[in-house]
Amino acid sequence: MQAQTICVVGVGYVGLIQAVGLAKLGLKVTCVDLDASKVAMLKKGIPPIFEDGLEDALREVIARGNIVFTTDIGEARDCGLFYVAVGTPTSERTGNARLDYLDSAVAGIAEIAPAEAVIVVKSTVPIGTCAGLQARLDRNHPGKGLEIVSNPEFLREGTALKDFFNPERIVIGGTSEAARQKVRDSYAAFEDRGVPMIVTDTSTSETIKYAANAFLATKVTFINEISDLVETVGGDIDQVARGIGLDSRIGPQFLKAGPGYGGSCFPKDTLALATIGRRHGVQQQIVETVIRINDSRRFHILKRIEAAMGDKLSGKRVAVLGLAFKADTDDVRDSPAVDLVHALLEEGADVQSFDPVARLAVDHRGYSQCETIAEACKGVSAVLVATEWAAFRTFDFASVEALVDRRYIFDMRRIVDITASWVPRWDIERIGSPLMRASA
Template sequence: MTAAEICVVGVGYVGLIQAVGLASFGQRVECVDLDPRKVEMLKRGVPPIFEEGLEEALADVIDRDLISFTTNIADARSADLFFVAVGTPTSDRTGNARLDYLDAAISSIAEIAKDGAVIAVKSTVPIGTCARFQARLDRDHPEKSLHIVSNPEFLREGTALNDFFNPERIVIGGANEVARDRVRASYAGFEDRGVPMILSDTSTSETIKYAANAFLATKVTFINEISDLVETVGGDIDQVARGIGLDSRIGPQFLKAGPGYGGSCFPKDTLALATIGRRHGVQQQIVETVIRINDSRRFRILKRIEAAMGDKISGKRLAVLGLAFKANTDDVRDSPAVDIVHALLEEGAEVRSYDPVAKFSVDHRCYSQHESIAAACEGASAVLVATEWPVFKSFDFAAIENLVERRYIFDMRRIIDLGAAWATHWDIERIGSPMQKATA
C-alpha cells in the first residue's frame, strides 16, 4: 500500500463522505477516528451511517486500495493535507459550537505533521476560529510551517454523495495562497467541470457556511408561517409555495410546509450564528426569530393533534410514522418527529412508531418501536405521518383500516394521497390545510 497524501480526521457523516469521495477520484486517503468500533466496521466495508449509495462507494475504494482506516494519527504522518471533520456540538452553557474535539484533533495533527502540511477544517466553527488556531500553531510549532484553511461542507443528509460529486460551489478560505492551492488541487476534477471556487480569508469562509444554513432555515420557517395562515384563511399551501418558488429570485427549494427544520446542522448553526452576533454586539434578529418560531412549531402541532382528539391525548394510543428528521437518512438529531414523540408521552399518550431505517429509544413504558406500518398502527386512535419517506406516500389505507381504533391521519408532510384516504373513509388533517373529513 502506498502512503496516503491525504488524511481525513473524524469519519462521521461529513468526514466519511469526504474520504470516500476523494478516494473515488483515485487519491489515497488515510482515515483516522478515535472510535475503534467505527474503524473496525469501516475496515469491513460497513458504514456506521445510512446514506444512499455509500456502502457501494466505500466497497469500491476499499477494493481499489485507495482508503484505509486507523485509530492512530501517527499512521498519517506522511500526509501533506489533513481534512478535519470532527463534531462541533452546541455548548449547553454558551449556545455556541464546542471546539474541544477540534482542538484535540488539530493538536494531534500538529505533533506528527511534516513541515509544510495543510490542515483544512471542514467542521462548522465560529467565525474567527481558524485564524485563532493558525496563531496558536505559529506560536507552538515554530519549527514547522503548518497552515490552517477553512473548507466548509455543504452536504445534505440523504443526498450527501450526490452533493459531494456535484457541488454547487467549493469554498476555500486561508491566509496562505500555497495552502489554499493545495486544498484546491484536491478538488481539481471539479474545477475542470466549471464548479465555482470561492477563495477567501478564513473568516469569510466561516461566515458563508453559517449564513447559508441560516438563510435556508429562514425559508423553511417562512413557508411554515404562511402555511399557518392558509390553515385559517383557506387556500392551498402547495400552490402558494409553487407560485412564489417559480420566481427565480426566490427558488422552489426549502418551501415545503412541514413540522419545522431539524437534523444536525440547522438547529446548531442558527443558534451559533445568533450567539456570535450577540457576542459581537451585532444581534442577528432575523435568525433569532427563526429559532423561536421553529422551536414553537412542535407545540402548535401538538395543540392541533389535541384538538382533533377532543382535547384529550392522555390514555390514547397514537402511531407515529417516521422518526428521522427527513427521509433517506437514519439521523434523529433534533428531529421534529422525535420531539413530537416526547411531547405525546408527556401528555400521557401511548406511542407506537415505525421508521424504515431510523432507530430511537426512550426509557418510557408507553413507547414502542415496530417493524412495520401495520404493527405500529394497531389499535391507534390517530396515525401521524412525521417523516416524508416514500413508503408513506403510498400508504395502504385498506390494509390497516380494521387495525386502527379510529380512521384519522395527521399528515405533517403533505405526502398522503387524499383520494386514497377518502376512498377508504379516513379523516385526514394536513399541515397547511383545515380538517378534511371523509364522506360516508
C-alpha cells in the first residue's frame, strides 16, 4: 500500500476508529468531514467521542504524520481507496435506514476520485444498497471504473480500538476481484496474523452485518425473558446464564440480564432488518418479536419501580446512576437509562443523575445532572443503577446513608455487591431477583 492512497469520509464513531486504526498500522490517511468544529478538534488531537485509548492513539498518529483532517473532499483527489463511514439513521417515516448522507458522500467522492478508485461502504446499510450505488456510479461516471465494496464494521463501543486491532473476522463484499483485493490489501497486517477473511458479494456482506446484530439482540432479549421467569419462580439468573453460556454452541456473551439493549446499532439495525423483510415479503418474525419485547422492557421496569415505591412516583426524588447505554462510552443514543429518566419525569418524579462521562441535556425543572454519586443520592427515595460503570460496582453506599430519605436500590444491571457490609441496612431489588429487604 503506497503512501497517501486512503481517505476516510465521515469521522464519527466508526470512521474515526477506522482512520486511526489504519494510521497506526503505518498507512497514510486523509480524513474528511463536513463538521468544521469537529475537524478543528481532531487537528488538535481531541476526539469528539469517549473511547478507551483513542485520544492517545490519535495524538500518536498525528505526531507521526500518518493522518490529516479536512473539510474539503478535494484534498483527497489522489486517493485510490475511500472508506465511507457516514451516519445512516433510522427514518421515522419508513423505519428503514436513511441513505441521504451516504448518497451525498459517494457522489462527492465520485466527482474527485481518480479512475479505478474503490469506494468502501463502512456504514450499515439496507441489503442491496451497494448494488444500487454501483449502478448509479456506472450510469453517472461511465468509463471511470469506480467500484463499490461493502466492508461492515463489528466494533463494540467502549472497546472499539481494541476490536479494530483484534478482529474476529473481516468481511469484504464486491463484484470486482481487483476492487476486493485493494480493500484486502489495506488489511494485510490482519491477514498475515490469520484473521479470517470473508470475501463475498455486496448483498451477502450487508446481510452478515444485520444478521449478526439481530442475533446478539435476540440473546439479550432471551435472557431478559428468562430473568422475568426467575423473578417469579425463584433461582439465580446469573447462574442460569452461566449454565447455558458454558455450552460452546451458545457462548456466554450477551447473556447478562438487564434493562434491554440500546445504543446506536441494535435498535436501528433490528428495525431496519424487520423493515427489509416486510418489504421483500419475507417477514422476520423472530426479529420483530425481539423488537417488541425490548421496547416493552422499559415499561416493565418502570412498573416495577412504581410498585416498589407505592405505585406513585409523583413528588418522589430518584437518583439515576448512569446515562450511557453501556459502560465505557459516552453514547446515550437509545439508552435504557435515558428512557427511564424521561419516563420518571413524565410520572412526576424529580430525577438526579450521575454518569462518569455521559451528559444529557434535559429541559425539565425536575431534572438535574450531578457531579458525584453522593450528590445524586442526596435526599432521594430510591437509587437506580442504570449503567454498569465500575464506579457503581465498587461504590460504598454506606457513605451516603445519611443523605438519602430511604435506603432503596434498584439494581438494573446486577452489579451491586450484595456481599458488602452495608447491604443488610438497605432494601435492594435486582433485575432477575426478588426484593432483598433491610434487616436493620
